[in-house]
Structure formats: structure tokens, C-alpha cells
Amino acid sequence: MSKWFMPLSSHPSDIHILQIPLNFSKQKPLIFTRIKMFSSSASLASVSPTHITPPTPQTPLVTLLETCKSMDHLKQIHSQTIKTGLFTNPTIQNKLIAFCSNHENGNMNYACQVFDKIPQPSVFVWNTMIKGYSRIDCHKNGVLMYLDMLNSDVRPDNYTFPFLLKGFSRDFALEFGRELHCHVVKFGFGSNVFVQNALISVYCLCGEIDVAQGIFDMSCKDDVVTWNAMFSGYNRMKRYEDTRKLFGQMERKGVLFTSVTCVLVLSACAKLKDLDVGKRVHRYVKECNIEPNLILENALIDMYAACGEMDVALEIFGMMRNKDVISWTSIVSGFLNRGQIDLAREYFDEMPIKDYVSWTAMIDGYLRVNRFKEALTLFREMQASNIRPDEFTMVSILSACAHLGALELGEWIKTYIDKYKVKNDTFVGNALIDMYCKCGSVEKARSLFKEMPRKDKFTWTAMIVGLANNGHGEEALNMFSEMLRASIKPDEVTYVGVLCACTHTGMVDEGRKYFAGMTTQHGIEPNVTHYGCMVDLLGRAGHLKEALEVINNMPVKPNSIVWGALLGACRVHRDAEMAEMAAKQILELDPDNGAVYVLLCNIYAACNKLDKLREVRQLMLDRGIKKTPGCSLIEMNGVVHEFVAGDQSHPETKEIYLKLEKMSRDLKFAGYSPDTSEVFLDVGEEDKESAVYQHSEKLAMAFGLINSETGTTIRIVKNLRMCVDCHRVAKLVSKVYHREVVVRDKTRFHHFRDGSCSCKDYW
Ligand code: ZN
Ligand code: ZN
Secondary structure (H helix, E strand, O other), rough: OOHHHHHHHHOHHHHEEEEHHHHHHHHHHHHHHHHHHHHHHHHHHOHHHHOOOOOOOHHHHHHHHHHHOOOOHHHHHHHHHHHOOOHOOHHHHHHHHHHHHHOOOOOHHHHHHHHHOOOOOHHHHHHHHHHHHHHOOHHHHHHHHHHHHHOOOOOOHHHHHHHHHOOOOHHHHHHHHHHEEEEEEEOOOOOOOHHHHHHHHHHHHHHOHHHHHHHHOOOOOOOOHHOOOOOOHHOOOOHHHHHHHHHHHHHHHHOOOOOHHHHHHHHHHHOOHHHHHHHHHHHHHHOOOOOOOOOHHHHHHHHHHOOOOOHHHHHHHHHHOOOOOHHHHHHHHHHHOOHHHHHHHHHHHHHOOOOOHHHHHHHHHHHOOOOOOHHHHHHHHHHHHOOOOOOOHHHHHHHHHHHOHHHHHHHHHHHHHHHOOOOOOHHHHHHHHHHHOOOOOOOHHHHHHHHOOOHHHHHHHHHHHHHHHHHHHHHHHHHHHHHHHEEEEEEEHHHHHHHHHHHHHHHHHHHHHHHOOOOOOOOOOOOOOHHHHHHHHHHHEEEEEEEHHHHHHOOOOHHHHHHHHHHHHHHHOOHHHHHHHHHHHHHHHHOHHHHHHHHHHHHHHHHHHHHHHHHHHHHHOOOOOOOOOOOOEEEEEEEEEEOOOOOOOOOOOHHHHHHHHHHHHHHHHHHOOOOOOOOOOOOHHHHHHHHOOOOHHHHHHHHHHHHHOOOOOEEEEOOOOOOHHHHHHHHHHHHHHOOOOOEEEEEEEEEEEEEOOOOOOOO
């Protein structure tokens, strides 16, 4: 027996259903007052039974009613019927009510007035009223009408339920769906196909797709609407696989499709990237001469674009008589999915109208290929064209801010979200926390975290990872214990944060404990990233041999990140021999990894192995390996400025270099001498000095000092690891100029304050 029968069998008697239906009695008087009010306030007050004369020929009035176009006209006809006494004629009554309820220019208040004057409305009239309330999405009044009808001892017929249930909102479906289903069964309409279709839609709305499926299974399945209702239900629940399966059944049964069927199945195919079924639907469209319409053509384009068949998508797109914003957006998204961002941009720029979906798609496209600055520029254009972003746009932009370290813009987004009441749920909250952490503003992240009413796994994880990367290792670990106490299950990313917290604070024993606990307590198998963390933890603490053992005993193949962690540790502890071995491993996996050559050079330079250093230099030249240029970003007044080493392209170059000279003098006075140990070029000491002198983060620091007020924190994002000399300079800048300097380098944060760094010179 299928599940959907359950409410009936467990339901009390007829009387209960028919006389005290739907627990709705509390609200009833309210509406009745309303209906009463209408009837007493209107022109109908003059109508009383004594005025009614016996029926006379009515044909002209009926014809008039049938051609009536407006309420004004209808009101005239209505008063005619009253004057002539024809109002009592059921045909006239039906037509009057039908116009007010169903006509696009109708008016339900007026329908009520007319209705109230009908002494014993027929089921047709009741149905018409119910249908009218559905049409104007006034389902509550529809349900009340229905109850009133039962109280007037009028039995529903097979039109009543489809009218009543049509267009239910989700809330209504949840509130009344099941009970109305009982009524359907009680009154014996359970096998009426229209009623079944309506019920399937209602259960799909409630998300009770299995109950809908139960009704579907018992239906005769001859009506295409039944199938469409199921497809739509599955799509709504993102069960695209089921839509595809059901479509197979429909094909076998030979039910004729409508364009609605095609649209629903195509949209499932787009999600599943199922080109075969998609093409089959397209063939049916052609063979069955289904009239192409905008929605169908859009669904076809979307399917082909999602499956990467841009040629076909463009062909359909080109032949469309009318294109709307959806057609254009599908083409843009199609190119974005194939990574052809510039081509996508061309189509995007050509769009006659853009909505927030198209803007967000394009912005997101830039994010996916790490072109963050362009994402932000586009966001500004979106602002300028007065399109309101939604929460998805916000999250995309926040993630761009996080990457660029653009705190000012991130803050502005936060204000915008508060001001315009953009749906500020956990999803947006998590993105904000991530942004604050990645911009080095832990305090803001912390207070937002405290304020958030609902915290999920991602909220906790964002906070733990953020604290760890900003050097608050112990706090991150406390946060992790708190997360466990709140019964939130950690995932592998949470554990990356936990292990990082141990690494950055040098807590080796704790790290070992957590690493073991991952599997034993939470059943999470460590992946290559976790092993990388362990190698980093052990290596930095000087346990190089144990770190190597971890690598050798890994159940998965170590990647260049794991070996990179060992290589980094070799630099800190100046172990040239193991460094060579690690570098060799990385270069086997990733021969063009410029950073490895550089690191190896640094190590040889630090160990004074100049012959080896020259060898590696030569190897780099022979293999055409270029050093990744160091690049620093700094945001000033909402604009992100970019500096590379020795940069002369910035409009304020002159001022910046003057400031650098001044800085150099001030800092030397405070005891600074350049540290060129990490410069490995075969050049004289003086050139080495000028090379470190022009490092990108120093240029950004000088720029920041010039352009921000005293006391403001300077925030810089660096693409590579910070060198020893820049680290020393930043410490002195924080002391000499009383500035807080925050630098996010490739692996971690450095918060410089009063001459020292949060990393405790351990990075
Ligand atoms: Zn440097
Ligand atoms: Zn530091």
C-alpha cells in the first residue's frame, strides 16, 4: 500500500472531516465579516426579494455578458439584471460571477458582492469563486470558500479540487495539502486525473516527492500533465536523475509530449550534462512539430551550452526571433564553463539587457580563473548600472576581496548587505568571516562569528582556519574544542585548520595527537594536504628525519606540496643535503616549478655553497625557468594597487621612491642593515642591496605610508613568501612609524606591531 493513503486510514469519521474541517475555524469569522461587509456596503443594498419579477427572455443580456470586456460594463449589465429582475436566473448569475472571478479585468470583491446575493449558489458558482481566488493567489479565501460550501451542504465535484489546489504556495501546500487530500479521497475523486495532477503538484511543492510519486504510480499515466507535474517536482528537488529515468518511461509508454515536457527534461539534461537525452528531446521537438517558443529555445540553448556544445547553442541562438536575457546568459555561461572567459565577455558586453543573474555569472567567471581585479571592476560597473546584487553576487565579491586582501571593499559590502537587507544568512556570514580573516582582520571576524545566530560546519571551519593562518594557534584549537562541544562534526578542511594551528605555533605533540584523532575520532582519512601539514609541522620544529619518515610512509603518493613543506623546513634548518633530495622530487613531479629553484638557491646561499648555487642558476637558464616575479597588492580607498619588484609603472613612482629613501635613512637610524642572504644573483653586494631594496612589498609599504593617515593599519598581500629582509623592514616600520603592518604572504599572515611579528620570525 502506498504511503499517501495513510492520512485517510488514520483519520476519524466523516463528520469530523465535513463539519469541523481543516482546523480553520479560528480565522473564519474574520473573512466572513469581510464578505458581509462587502454585501452591505454596495449598491446591492437596494436589491430585495420583493423587487424580483418573474424571468423574462434573457438572451440579449447573456450575449452582452459574454462580450463584456470591463468591470464598468459589467456593473451596468448587473444593474440591468437587477432592474429587470433577471438576476435570479442561474445562467445570468453564473456569467456575472464568472466574469468577475476569471476575466483578466475581473474583480473578486465585486464577485463577493454578487455571490452574497445568491440565495443557494450551485456547485458551479462555488467552484467559480474558488477558481477566482486561485487566480489572484488568494488561497486562504479559496479554502474558506470551500469550507463554506461544505457547510452549505454543497458537495464538491471534480472541478472543485483542481481549482482549489491550483497555484498553492509552498506554505499553503504544507498547511492544507494533506487534509485536502483526505477530502479528495472521502468524496471519491481520488482517481480523477485532474485531481491527481493537482495533488501531485501540491506534494511536489511540499517536497514530499515520494507521496507525489505514490499518486503518480496509481494514476493512469495517459495525461501528459501528470508526467509534467512529476518532472517539475523532481527538478525542484534537484533529482534530475529521476526526471531522466521517468522520461525514459514516458517515451516507452508513448505519451505525447508538450513543450512543457521538453523544457523540464532539457533542464534536467543541462544539469546532468546529458547530451544524448538532450539531443533526443531536440529531435522530438523537430519531429513532432512542437511550436518553438522562447522558453523552449532557451532550454535548448541552456542544455547545449551546459554540455559544452557551443556551436549548436550558437546556431539556435542565432536563429531565434526574440532573445531575452536568459538566452544571452546561457550563451555567456556556456563559454564561461569552457573557460573561454574573454569570449564570454564579448557576448556579455553585447547583451542589450543584463539582470543580476547575468552580472553574477560573469563576475563568478572571473573568480573561477583567478582574475579577481576584473571581477571587482565588473562589480563596480554593475553598481553603476543600478542592478541590485543578490546574496550570490555578494559571496562572489567577498571571495574576490578575500583573495586580494581588499578589506575596505569587503567592509563596504558588509554595510551594503546591512543597509539593503540582502538575505544575510549563514552562507553570506561565512563568506564575510572568510573575507575578514583573509584580510587579516581577525577582530572583525571574531565579532561577526559571535553575532551569527546560526553557525554551521563552514562557519566554524572558516574561523578555525582564519585564526590559525593569522597566528592565533591556541585560540584556533580552543575554537575547535568548542565546535566539538557544540556537536558540529568537523570535516577535512577543519582539520587542515587544526594542523596549521599546531604548525604555526610549533605545537608538535598536539599536532601528532590531532592527526591521529582525525581517523580514530571522526573517521576522516587524512589526505595529501593533511600529510603536507604534518611534514610542515615536524620539519619546522626541526624533526626533519621524522618528517621524511611521514612522507615515506604515506599511503598516497606525495605531491609537490608535501615535498615543498620539507624543502621549506630544510631552508629554516639549513639542511642542504635533504633540500637537494626534496627539490629533486618536486622537479620530477613539476619540472617548471620556478619557486623550487629559487628556494634551493636560497638554501645554498644561506649555507654558503656558492658552487652549487651557480649550478642551479645555470640549470634555470638552460631550462628557461623564470623566477615568478614577486608581486604585492595594497588596497587604498577601494582601489587595489599592484606592485612588482623594481616597479616604475605606478603614477606615484617618484614619491614612492623618495619615501623609500627616507624610510631607509629612518630605519638605518633605528639599527637596520640590509640582509641580502636570500639574494642569490651573481652580483656585487651593492646590487644585491638595491635588489632587496626594491622588493614589491617595500614599494607597497612606502605607498601605504604616503597615502594613509597616521595610525592606519597597512595591509599587503604578497604572492610569494616574504624574504628575510622585507620581514625585518616591516618590523622596523611598525616600530619607527607606529603603524601596524599586516602582510599575507603565500602561506601565512605576518602581523607586525611595535617591532615584532606575530609569526615570531618562524615562517
Ligand atoms: Zn623582500
Ligand atoms: Zn612574520
